[in-house]
Amino acid sequence: MNDTVYVSGHQNPDTDSIISAIAYAHLLNKLGKYHAVPVRLGTVSQETQYVLDRFALETPPLLKTVKQKVEDLDYDKVTLFAKELTLKTAWSLMKQGNLKSAPILDENSQLIGLLSTSNIIAGYMDEWDSEILAKSGTSIENIVDTLDARVLHLNRKTKVFKGEIHVAAMLKEEAQKRIKKDDIVIVGGDREDTIRMLTEQGVSLIILTGSLSLTEEMAKRIEEANITTISTPYNTFATTQLIIQSVPVDFVMQKGAIRTFSTDDTVDYMKEVMTETRYRSYPVVDLNGRVVGSLSRYQLLSGLRKKVIQVDHNERAQSIPGIEEADILEIIDHHRVADIQTVGPVYFRCEPLGSTATIVSKAYFEEGIDIPANIAGALLSAIISDTLLFKSPTCTPVDTKIAKRLAKIAGVDLVELGKEMFKAGTSLKGKTMDQIFYQDYKRFSIGKRQIGVAQVNTMDIEGFEEYRDEMLAYMNTQVEAQHLDAAFVLLTDVINAASQLFVAGPKAEIAARAFKVTIKNSEAFLPGIISRKKQVIPAITEAIEQMG
Numbered sequence: 001m002n003d004t005v006y007v008s009g010h011q012n013p014d015t016d017s018i019i020s021a022i023a024y025a026h027l028l029n030k031l032g033k034y035h036a037v038p039v040r041l042g043t044v045s046q047e048t049q050y051v052l053d054r055f056a057l058e059t060p061p062l063l064k065t066v067k068q069k070v071e072d073l074d075y076d077k078v079t080l081f082a083k084e085l086t087l088k089t090a091w092s093l094m095k096q097g098n099l100k101s102a103p104i105l106d107e108n109s110q111l112i113g114l115l116s117t118s119n120i121i122a123g124y125m126d127e128w129d130s131e132i133l134a135k136s137g138t139s140i141e142n143i144v145d146t147l148d149a150r151v152l153h154l155n156r157k158t159k160v161f162k163g164e165i166h167v168a169a170m171l172k173e174e175a176q177k178r179i180k181k182d183d184i185v186i187v188g189g190d191r192e193d194t195i196r197m198l199t200e201q202g203v204s205l206i207i208l209t210g211s212l213s214l215t216e217e218m219a220k221r222i223e224e225a226n227i228t229t230i231s232t233p234y235n236t237f238a239t240t241q242l243i244i245q246s247v248p249v250d251f252v253m254q255k256g257a258i259r260t261f262s263t264d265d266t267v268d269y270m271k272e273v274m275t276e277t278r279y280r281s282y283p284v285v286d287l288n289g290r291v292v293g294s295l296s297r298y299q300l301l302s303g304l305r306k307k308v309i310q311v312d313h314n315e316r317a318q319s320i321p322g323i324e325e326a327d328i329l330e331i332i333d334h335h336r337v338a339d340i341q342t343v344g345p346v347y348f349r350c351e352p353l354g355s356t357a358t359i360v361s362k363a364y365f366e367e368g369i370d371i372p373a374n375i376a377g378a379l380l381s382a383i384i385s386d387t388l389l390f391k392s393p394t395c396t397p398v399d400t401k402i403a404k405r406l407a408k409i410a411g412v413d414l415v416e417l418g419k420e421m422f423k424a425g426t427s428l429k430g431k432t433m434d435q436i437f438y439q440d441y442k443r444f445s446i447g448k449r450q451i452g453v454a455q456v457n458t459m460d461i462e463g464f465e466e467y468r469d470e471m472l473a474y475m476n477t478q479v480e481a482q483h484l485d486a487a488f489v490l491l492t493d494v495i496n497a498a499s500q501l502f503v504a505g506p507k508a509e510i511a512a513r514a515f516k517v518t519i520k521n522s523e524a525f526l527p528g529i530i531s532r533k534k535q536v537i538p539a540i541t542e543a544i545e546q547m548g
């Protein structure tokens with residue numbers, strides 16, 4: 001059973017998705033509404049990682065699918081049987097545990113078979129002949145156990161009782177003709193002459209019924225003949241019935257290659273296998289190969305659908321794989337409503353605000369639940385992230401108001417937090433020049449000039465200063481490799497509306513004319529320039545045309 005509710009943002013998660021999932025799960029748990037667990041559908045960004053670190057929050061676990069897995073099914077928990085177990089004990093254990101089947105293990109705990117109640121019944125229906133104990137290799141321990149017998153004499157050398165089973169009910173002369181060496185004989189009543197005859201025949205096992213014991217003389221005879229002899233409290237009729245139940249389970253179990261399922265297998269896969277095979281029951285093994293239970297066909301129907309709450313998205317394509325197999329309980333979002341379809345009624349809260357974090361914060365306030373300082377800081381970060389520090393056209397007065405309230409709870413300065421978060425999120429530290437240059441690179445053919453322009457968004461322009469020489473060297477290799485007249489790299493800070501320009505190539509002076517700046521050490525600061533398409537390319541085109 002699994003009553004976990006997963007709270008999940010969208011694929012390629014941004015800060016709003018991750019933080020809204022964490023905070024909303026926290027709120028639901030506080031309200032005691034669900035056992036809610038925040039999850040993520042992808043790698044967290046540099047920016048989100050900064051927020052998680054700064055506010056000491058754990059990265060939610062990655063959820064790859066909400067497809068039903070074997071572990072979600074209500075399978076029979078394991079009762080493992082040793083292969084020597086008697087049918088009698090197995091039957092009573094299965095009845096007690098209401099088990100339809102049980103995996104059978106050998107002495108090394110390896111799965112060697114599967115016992116179902118129908119195997120036992122089928123065993124009885126097959127006409128078992130009088131050599132069943134020999135064929136099934138039934139041990140004396142099994143027989144003693146099944147018959148609640150007392151051992152009067154034990155011949156330790158006899159491992160298997162090879163002969164036929166007889167009931168010594170006939171006259172001695174008649175019995176003598178039929179009973180042969182190594183046979184098994186059930187003796188009812190006080191029959192000294194019969195026992196004497198049996199010792200002469202060299203039978204392998206004498207079973208005395210009705211708690212009979214031996215006279216001193218007979219006991220001596222048996223010991224001399226070294227014949228295993230036991231005494232059972234059951235009468236002769238019951239003994240003949242019960243002895244069959246001493247057969248070990250490995251005689252009737254389903255053998256051979258056993259089809260097993262791992263707890264990690266999906267139910268889809270399982271259905272596929274079940275339509276191709278026709279076993280009544282399948283053992284379930286965990287990831288270490290240990291048998292943990294067994295599954296029968298009917299249990300497929302009782303599978304539980306996983307429960308999901310979607311935050312920061314509602315479109316199916318942005319959601320977790322297998323969502324069609326899950327139950328969506330709630331949707332908290334601030335995007336357009338697209339193609340959602342739910343099986344049952346759903347709590348659907350969609351507000352045209354700047355971030356989902358704003359809606360989640362409102363939910364805390366409405367419910368009167370205190371927001372812990374660190375969660376308030378994270379929610380504030382998510383609002384700042386989605387609204388680009390309140391500069392985005394999607395930002396509303398509600399977002400600004402809630403953000404201020406959160407800043408107070410978290411005890412942080414809103415602008416400082418925004419700057420640090422964007423800086424961390426867009427830092428180019430640790431990246432290769434190749435990654436930076438080609439992250440967003442375009443080549444233009446203007447007049448007779450070949451120009452390459454790379455643009456990277458970063459709020460950490462100062463942080464890049466230490467890489468400038470490395471970048472200029474790299475740009476020169478690209479100028480040569482691509483036969484460019486000029487290569488430009490723009491580090492663009494959207495929030496402060498400015499770019500830092502790096503230039504390389506034989507016609508690098510185009511930039512000076514285009515932007516009307518002085519290029520110093522192959523660098524220039526371009527205030528107000530943030531769009532390659534609308535500002536940079538038109539300016540360069542004009543400069544090239546002027547220069548002819």
Ligand SMILES: [Mn+2]
Nearest residue numbers: 016312355356
């Ligand atoms: Mn969002």
